[in-house]
Structures are given as structure tokens and as C-alpha cells.
Amino acid sequence: MTEEQKELNKERARLRTREWYRANRERALAREAEYRRNNPEKVKACYTLSRSKKLEQYKAKCKEWQEDNREKYQASKDKWAKENRDKANASIANWKAANPDKVLEGTRLRRARKAALPGSFTQAEFIELCAKYGNICLCCKLPEKLTADHVIPVKHGGRNSIDNIQPLCQSCNSKKHTKSTDYRIDPTTKEIDAYQEAA
């Protein structure tokens, strides 16, 4: 028997069943009712399956809409979070408690991004800073090519702004690694004095 013939036979069987149901409506309903009475578990399972299938279809449809309307979706999420701050915070806290690995990974990524930042201080500010210290490395005092070193490393909460930057040569910068050593020694600069008082 070919696949085509099999399909044809199936279709014929479906038609015959339908015909029978039409001609024997009362008997069919009675049979169905009896089946339901005798197999409550199966009927329940069937309902549950169909309900979960529908729910899945609905969820898939929602997701599709969200992907097609990213901006609208984000705006509606923001609006909801604004109007339901407590619920939103609780939901974030629940998610964090349930996903400690993802929380850690997020923290790591944020730190990496911050460390990779081109800087909130400008190149002009850095050049000005180097000039103020005579264009030498503040550690070895040699007129090497200077790099911007974070006095307090970003990793330890140091800011990425000019008041946390000192010019060091590449070699001294590498040796300093993640220590928080302040080589800025010019006592005539009020800014530095203020920084040292604060530190």
C-alpha cells in the first residue's frame, strides 16, 4: 500500500465515522457520556493537556508580539514597574534568590564593562594632568610614555574620573597591579590636598 493510499483510507475512515455520528446522534452522545462516567481520570488528563497546550500557544504568541514590538513591550514593563514598585522589587528579589549564579555572572560582567570603559575623564584632562607633574612617571620619575593609572582600582570601587587618575609608565602601572598606591605628591595643588584629606 502506498503512502497516498494509506492517507486516502484514513480520510475515508474519518468520513465514515462522521456519517455514523450524524445518523446516530443520540447513541453517540450516550456513548460519550458513558465513557466520561467510566473514565473520569482520562477525561481530566485530556482536559489538562488541552489547557496546557492552549497556555503554551498563548505564551508563544505573547513572546512573538514582544519580539516584534520590543520598544512598546519595554515601555509597558517600565510603566508597570513604576506603578508597582513593591511588587517589582519583590519579583527582582525572588529572581535573585533563585538565580545566585546569574547574579554573580551579572556582577562580573558589569565590573568587566566598567574596567573596559574608555573613561569618563577626557584625553585632554589626562594630558593636562601629565603636564602638571612634569610629564614623568610619578613612580620611577622617568620621562617614559605615560598611561592613566587608577589610584584606587576600579575593581576596588575607584572612580573612572580624573581625580582618581595618576600618570605612570606602563612598567610601573603593571607592577602596581591592583594596589591603591597614591604617587601624586604635589602639595601645591588644592585638588590633591582635598583628595588626600578625603582619602
Ligand SMILES: [Zn+2]
Ligand atoms: Zn615608571
